[in-house]
Amino acid sequence: MMILTVNGLTHQVDAEADTPLLYVLRDDLKLNAAKFGCGLGQCGSCTVMVDGKAVQSCVTPLVLLEGKQVTTLEGLGTISEPAPIQRAFMEEQAAQCGYCIAGMMMRAQALLQSNSKPTDEEIRAELQPNLCRCGTHMRILRAVRRAARLMDTADASPANHGSTP
Amino acid sequence: MTKSGIIGGLLAALCVGGAAGVFAVAWRPAIAAINPPKPQSFDTSLVKRGRELAAIGNCGDCHTARGGKSFAGGVPVPTPFGTIFSTNVTPDPETGIGRWSEAAFRRAMRSGVDRDGQHLYPTFPYDHFTNVSDEDDAALYAFLMTREPVRAPVRQNQLAFPLDHRVLVAGWKLLFLHRGTYRPDSTKSAEWNRGAYLVEGLAHCGACHTPRNALGAERTSASFAGGDVDNWRAYPINAQSPSPVPWDKEALFAYLRDGSHPDHGTARGPMAQVVGNLSEVAASDVQAIAFYMADMFGAPTPDRKRQGEAALAQAKSAPAPASRANAPGGSIYAAACATCHESGRPPPYGGINLGLSTAIAGPDPRNLANIVLSGVRPVEGERSPIMPGFAASMSDAQLAALLNFLRSRFSNQPPWAGVERTVEEARRADTTFLQTFAGPRNAAAEASQRDKP
Numbered sequence: 001m002m003i004l005t006v007n008g009l010t011h012q013v014d015a016e017a018d019t020p021l022l023y024v025l026r027d028d029l030k031l032n033a034a035k036f037g038c039g040l041g042q043c044g045s046c047t048v049m050v051d052g053k054a055v056q057s058c059v060t061p062l063v064l065l066e067g068k069q070v071t072t073l074e075g076l077g078t079i080s081e082p083a084p085i086q087r088a089f090m091e092e093q094a095a096q097c098g099y100c101i102a103g104m105m106m107r108a109q110a111l112l113q114s115n116s117k118p119t120d121e122e123i124r125a126e127l128q129p130n131l132c133r134c135g136t137h138m139r140i141l142r143a144v145r146r147a148a149r150l151m152d153t154a155d156a157s158p159a160n161h162g163s164t165p
Numbered sequence: 166m167t168k169s170g171i172i173g174g175l176l177a178a179l180c181v182g183g184a185a186g187v188f189a190v191a192w193r194p195a196i197a198a199i200n201p202p203k204p205q206s207f208d209t210s211l212v213k214r215g216r217e218l219a220a221i222g223n224c225g226d227c228h229t230a231r232g233g234k235s236f237a238g239g240v241p242v243p244t245p246f247g248t249i250f251s252t253n254v255t256p257d258p259e260t261g262i263g264r265w266s267e268a269a270f271r272r273a274m275r276s277g278v279d280r281d282g283q284h285l286y287p288t289f290p291y292d293h294f295t296n297v298s299d300e301d302d303a304a305l306y307a308f309l310m311t312r313e314p315v316r317a318p319v320r321q322n323q324l325a326f327p328l329d330h331r332v333l334v335a336g337w338k339l340l341f342l343h344r345g346t347y348r349p350d351s352t353k354s355a356e357w358n359r360g361a362y363l364v365e366g367l368a369h370c371g372a373c374h375t376p377r378n379a380l381g382a383e384r385t386s387a388s389f390a391g392g393d394v395d396n397w398r399a400y401p402i403n404a405q406s407p408s409p410v411p412w413d414k415e416a417l418f419a420y421l422r423d424g425s426h427p428d429h430g431t432a433r434g435p436m437a438q439v440v441g442n443l444s445e446v447a448a449s450d451v452q453a454i455a456f457y458m459a460d461m462f463g464a465p466t467p468d469r470k471r472q473g474e475a476a477l478a479q480a481k482s483a484p485a486p487a488s489r490a491n492a493p494g495g496s497i498y499a500a501a502c503a504t505c506h507e508s509g510r511p512p513p514y515g516g517i518n519l520g521l522s523t524a525i526a527g528p529d530p531r532n533l534a535n536i537v538l539s540g541v542r543p544v545e546g547e548r549s550p551i552m553p554g555f556a557a558s559m560s561d562a563q564l565a566a567l568l569n570f571l572r573s574r575f576s577n578q579p580p581w582a583g584v585e586r587t588v589e590e591a592r593r594a595d596t597t598f599l600q601t602f603a604g605p606r607n608a609a610a611e612a613s614q615r616d617k618p
Contacts, residue, residue, distance in 0.1 A: 018496035040505050041553030053557035060558045061500030063493045128542070129553065 002062045006031065007075030017063035022046045025057060025072060033073035033102040037131075044130030047103035048072045054110040056129075073102045076109060085109045088147035089140075096134035104130050108144045112151055118144070191335035193282040196272065201256050201263035201314070207307040215308025218301055220442040221450065222294075222367040224309075226435075227251045237261075237315040242288045243395075244381060247324035249288045257314040270306045271299065276344060277334070284334035286322070287341070287381065296347040296366030341382035360457025363450060370458070373399040373435065389461055396594040397434040398531050400523055404463045408523040409476040409576070411469055414452075414459035422451050424549070425512040428477065428521055431550045433541050434532065441547070480518035494570025497563060501555065502571075513550035519575040526576045530568045530584055534591035537564060561588045 002013045004021075006029060013024050025031045025048070034057050037045035041059035048057045049071040077083030082090065085105050095101045104127060111118055111126045118126070123144050132140065219225065228251050230239040238253040256263040262270065262280070269280040277291035278284055285291065297305075327333060347366055349358040364370050373394040375383040384390075391401035406412060410428040424440040425431040432440040443451050465473065506516035519525055524533040540554030559567070565584045572581055581587075 016496070017493060018499040020500050041501075042551050050558055055558045056553050059501045059504065059553055059555075061496050063496040063500075064558050064560075064563055 004062060004065055004070065005068070006070045007072060008069075013062070015062060018061045020058050021048070021055075021060045021062060021065060021070065022057035024062065025070075031072050031074050034106075035099055035102060037099070037103075042129075042131075043100070043103075044107065045100050045103045047106045047130060049106055049110050052110060052113055054107040071106075073105055076105070083109075084150035085112070085143075085147045088150055089143040092139050092143035092146055094136055094139040094143040096136050100130060100132045100134075101140075104132070104140055108140075108147060112144070112148055116151060117148060120145075190339060191284065191332045193278045193284070195282045196266060196269040196280050198264035198280065199266045201258050202310055204311040207311055211304050211307040212311050214301075215304035215306070217446045217450075218305050218367060219308050220446050221363060222305070222369070223439055223442055224254070224305075225442075226438045228254050234313070234315040234317065236309065236312050237317040239317060239320055241320075244288060246328050246381065247322065249286050249322045249324070250320035251288075252319050253315065253317045254309055255312050255315040255317075256310045257316050260316050260318045261314060262309065263314060267303060267306045270309075271302045274302050274305070276342065277338065284331040284338070286331070286334060287337060290369040290372045292342050292383065293366055293369035293372060295342065295344050296362065298346055298362075301367065337380060337382070340380070354456075356453050356456045357460065359450070360453035360455070363454050364457050364461075368454060370402070374402050395435050396531070396591070397535060398527065398529065399436075400527060402458060403461050406462055406523075407527045409521050409526050410473040411465035412459065412462050414455045417455035417458050418452055421455060422448065427511045427517065430517040430522055430524075431512050431541070433536065433550075437544070441544070476520050480520045493563060494566040494568075495574075497559070497567045498570055498574070501567075505552070513548060516550075516552065519571060522575065525571050526578060530572070530581050530587050531591060533568055533571070534564065534588050535594075537567065538591055556592070561585065561592060564588050 002015055002017065002019075004011050004013050004024065006025070011029060013028055015024055015028070022034055022036060025034050026036070034048050035045040036058065037043035039058050041056040044056060046056055046058040047054050049055065050060070050065065051068050052071075073086075077086050085108055089095065089101060089105055094104075107127055107130055108123070111123065115122065120141065123141060127140070127144070225235060227240055227242065228236045228238050230237070230251075233239060234255070236253070236255045238251045240251040242249045242251060253261040255261040258264050265273075265280045272278050273280075273285065273289075274291060274294040274297055276295065277287065277289060322329065347362045350361070353361075371383050371389060373392050374389050375385075376387050376390055376392045378384050389401060389403040390405055392399045400406060400408070402412075408429060410416075412429070416426050416428060420426040420429055420432060421440055421443045423444065424437070443454075502516070502519070506519050508515045522533075524530075524536065527533075536552065537559070538554055538556040541550050541552040543549050543551045555564070562585075565588050568584050568588070569580060572578065
């Protein structure tokens with residue numbers, strides 16, 4: 001039995017210490033935003049935040065998460081009340097097939113929480129581990145820039161969404 | 166600091182001891198400035214040759230700052246004595262070497278003196294470059310003088326008194342600089358001699374792989390016995406090599422040329438740049454380097470050979486399931502490492518079986534800690550390995566547990582001492598050494614540029 005805190009809620013999970021976080025999120029907690037892509041930590045579609053940092057959940061065993069705060073996309077906003085990062089991705093129509101987008105948003109969120117005004121270079125470098133096969137990279141870039149602007153306004157500050165580091 | 170203080174004192178004493186003698190030893194005349202030669206004045210085939218030589222010499226790595234213009238210098242080189250900044254070697258007349266004649270360039274390569282007659286600090290490895298032939302110096306000169314001139318003033322070195330006085334370097338040279346171009350060994354083959362000329366000269370392998378003495382000079386008695394560079398360990402590349410499978414010339418060639426070998430893994434850290442460069446030069450030169458270095462490693466003892474074969478056999482057999490008794494290190498390994506490192510796919514796309522890893526068999530866990538924290542980033546425009554970094558998800562204690570587990574599971578060496586401290590140091594250096602990772606190729610090695618003069 002492992003104890004896991006996700007989106008502010010503590011769960012008791014019937015899993016071994018070496019179970020990857022992604023499996024528990026999707027199979028046990030039914031949080032399906034994080035996707036299984038490669039299972040090797042090479043594509044980024046499973047990205048979530050752990051204590052405010054982007055982490056690939058497919059290569060993160062539960063044993064590493066004791067006492068840490070996991071945040072998934074579901075923890076940022078809802079369909080009726082999307083978080084700035086989600087609004088920005090919708091407004092820029094950044095998703096094509098959408099498989100990579102949850103991971104992209106989580107890594108972008110982690111970036112914006114530590115650096116509210118990243119340069120294009122910084123956004124590109126930070127999102128480098130996340131792959132998109134549809135080729136919407138330019139829209140994703142625009143969406144991250146838009147999210148930075150949205151978060152810059154007081155009513156949508158990053159502190160109101162997701163875990164604070 | 167204390168160490169450099171003592172060294173400083175010694176050097177100061179040396180200096181005061183014979184001021185007049187020192188003047189005679191240290192004074193070098195300026196070489197007249199020239200008008201920067203026109204790029205068209207250089208023979209294109211000479212420039213091309215210079216491009217390859219610059220790649221072998223890894224010039225761009227030290228003389229190009231991250232995100233900066235090629236060869237414009239400004240890279241901080243940390244040394245036990247202070248930080249030295251690399252110089253601008255583009256043909257800019259004011260801040261680069263635009264006003265240097267070929268004779269001035271050759272003098273710098275041969276004896277570490279700049280055009281003005283000032284002694285250069287030996288971070289510029291002229292103790293190796295002194296071996297480079299006039300012909301190759303001419304090609305390197307032609308290559309550098311045809312680069313884009315970049316206006317980039319040289320940054321001030323950060324050295325404590327008295328080391329900020331370049332005259333002291335003259336004393337260092339008396340002790341450690343053995344001037345003279347490479348003299349072939351007639352008892353050895355042409356390929357061996359070619360390899361020796363490159364390794365001991367332009368390629369300056371010993372600059373990282375040979376330990377240094379208190380005065381920062383390579384210990385010739387411990388050639389290739391391993392050294393430190395940019396927070397990485399440069400492994401011993403002689404009979405003391407800790408690699409589980411002994412190196413031979415075929416493996417060395419494949420590794421230096423392709424950046425990885427199925428029995429040894431991939432070249433990362435500062436070595437990534439080196440193999441990136443060597444993928445672009447004449448295969449015969451890489452073969453010669455491999456041939457000579459195989460001789461430096463020496464033929465493995467029968468015992469060593471047997472151990473290598475055993476490591477290979479074990480790597481190929483089905484892995485034993487990770488023991489739960491080793492939790493949490495074993496659990497971390499099972500979820501975070503085994504999926505790639507037990508996949509059986511050869512590098513660069515699969516991780517090597519860790520029983521073959523020199524990082525795990527080596528005398529300390531520094532390189533392993535670096536790699537686990539920062540991962541291996543893909544290199545733009547190259548078929549290169551990828552490994553996610555775990556700095557964001559592993560605490561120091563968890564990383565230490567993992568390293569201890571890997572050591573006990575995948576090597577027959579005794580446990581490492583001071584793993585926690587190494588992990589802390591690696592974490593602290595993390596942001597610094599990330600900058601040596603996967604930077605853009607230097608101009609000397611860009612494939613798209615290869616056929617251009």
